[in-house]
């Protein structure tokens with residue numbers, strides 16, 4: 352008897368509802384409590400910022416994180432105690448990505464204006480997934496997409512999405528390519544993906560997540576400078592076609608993570624266009640160098656590709672949580688991701704702007720556009736151009752200087768802001784030496800560098816992308832390298 356569901360068996364106890372309201376009232380602090388909480392957070396974050404120029408870039412002491420093993424209590428704890436725990440257990444151990452002396456992997460930074468934008472977005476909690484719900488929020492995100500479409504040089508037919516990072520952005524592009532090229536369970540074993548062993552591993556992860564791991568995946572031959580060799584790509588396409596296979600996707604890099612080199616995008620694009628291959632350029636690291644005069648020409652031909660990824664949380668120095676995908680064919684992006692649900696019918700009638708939910712796997716999402724829009728509006732584009740140009744020149748400066756220090760050599764002059772270098776000398780195991788050197792650098796902690804291995808050779812890397820990294824940081828880095836190389840030499844000679 353379904354209608355019984357609507358018959359209330361007991362009178363609701365009003366008093367207990369009121370009790371529950373009171374018990375949960377701390378979830379809505381009043382103005383005075385808000386001010387007190389806010390002041391404590393500001394005090395801690397200001398202390399963090401003030402000590403940034405002096406603190407370590409890497410801290411291998413992880414003892415303090417035991418503090419976090421407390422269970423949650425029923426009645427909560429004092430803010431001062433909770434915030435102290437974050438300072439000691441979260442803000443100290445490990446890499447400090449906010450530090451200008453973070454020169455490892457691909458760094459980011461964390462603009463202050465973005466932090467305030469997140470604060471704003473979280474307090475108002477605007478719904479930025481659907482135009483109907485917040486036309487202004489969606490317009491802000493779409494304005495950013497249009498700005499980046501112009502920056503990259505794509506036509507008006509392009510569209511994009513603000514994702515949480517470069518990995519999800521790469522996945523989005525790869526799914527769009529899969530749909531546009533009609534990869535099906537029936538044909539997948541004959542479909543060919545081309546990439547390079549220097550491509551970022553998030554692309555290989557994306558192949559798997561997108562169900563493309565059963566396709567033929569080829570790592571193309573690389574030139575000595577680690578760039579994809581277009582003529583060997585061309586030969587491979589012909590060979591594959593003769594075997595009855597269907598080439599459908601190329602993933603190249605505009606800024607590889609290891610060496611910061613740019614694949615020959617223009618030549619690769621020509622081959623892709625001639626052979627109807629979707630060309631995806633992973634420019635998560637390098638894309639925003641389009642803003643820097645000295646390097647922008649090397650990135651111009653990205654506009655010949657079908658899709659591209661740029662990471663504002665790298666190249667625009669935003670706090671972590673924003674990676675962007677742009678797809679030349681808006682239709683391809685929509686075909687891959689739009690879905691019509693009945694309960695969304697009110698929203699479907701307003702189509703003035705594309706909603707993020709139509710072009711992404713997400714529905715409800717963080718209003719992450721505001722953290723990019725506010726800094727661009729407040730500061731203008733010029734400081735970003737200057738900072739990126741500065742980073743490139745700093746990398747060049749490092750390259751010129753490191754090769755003048757005894758026994759150090761560099762892989763090649765930087766195309767963007769990464770330099771791979773190593774210590775090499777007769778009569779020593781250079782790989783072992785460089786491994787010991789990176790350990791000393793980590794133990795020292797004043798700067799943070801990372802290392803990589805290419806064809807059996809260990810390289811150290813300096814990757815310059817924190818907006819707080821300046822000339823004095825690079826001079827300090829050179830000093831530290833000389834000092835610690837001497838220390839490793841001493842150890843080895845004694846041992």
Ligand SMILES: *Cc1c(COP(=O)(O)O)cnc(C)c1O
Nearest residue numbers: 457516517518551553608635636
């Ligand atoms: C960092 C990076 C990625 C991954 O991006 P996340 O934002 O870390 O998910 C992908 N490709 C390249 C070239 C990168 O440098």
